[in-house]
Amino acid sequence: MRTTSETTTVPPLRAGPPGCGNGGWVSGMLTERLDDLAVHLLDGETLLGTARRVPAPDLALPDPVTLEQAREAAAGFDAAGHPFPHCYVCGPEAEGGLHVRPAAVTGRDDVLASPVTLTEEGLSPVLAALDCPGAFAVGFGEEALLLGTFTSTVHAEAPLDRELVVLAWAVGREGRKRHTGTALLDGEQVLATAAATWIAPRPDPEESA
Secondary structure: OOOOOOOOOOOHHHEOOOOOEOHHHHHHHHHHOOOOOEEEEEEOOEEEEEEEOOOOOOOOOOOOOOHHHHHHHHHOOOOOOOOOOOOOOOOOOOOOOOOOOOEEOOOOOOOEEEEEEOOOOOHHHHHHHOOHHHHHHOOEOOEOOEEEEEEEEEOOOOOOOOEEEEEEEEEEEEOOEEEEEEEEEEOOEEEEEEEEEEEOOOOOHHHHO
16 A cells, blocks of 8 residues: 655635635545545644545436526525635635525526536536535525535536536435535536535534523
């Protein structure tokens, strides 16, 4: 077994919650380095994340959404009170961010959608686009959610500088876990998909007292 190490830095403009890298972006960064059994991201001796190859998740994709429908949905996105306004993916104040605005599609109750334009090559922007929309599909904003696991499949190369459509839908929940699916579309072509598990943190006893 070959073991190597390198030093890397998550750029501040690729943040998710304050002081943390965006989960999708970091997942892409780790996956691009995956050429063996696993890649671990460490901060000193603290394990922050692990990437490994696993079977593709069995996701049932909803019917596609047109770019026009996605634009209309995003126009209804309410950015007021966004908990992470500088999030690279969905933050309304993110400099150079993707500015994804996942919201309900007219006439559909099974999916959220938003346009997204990728301007950088690599896997990280693709997986970032698949990250935050899933959280909104299971009530992010109404409750705090943290990304637990993120299993992605790339089906085709994503074009740059062209509006694509990202879809998000709820898959289920158990206890504090929220399960979601997301997909990146170019017309009706599926470019990438992801299954995520989000965790609702335990309430702070002092806040609930």
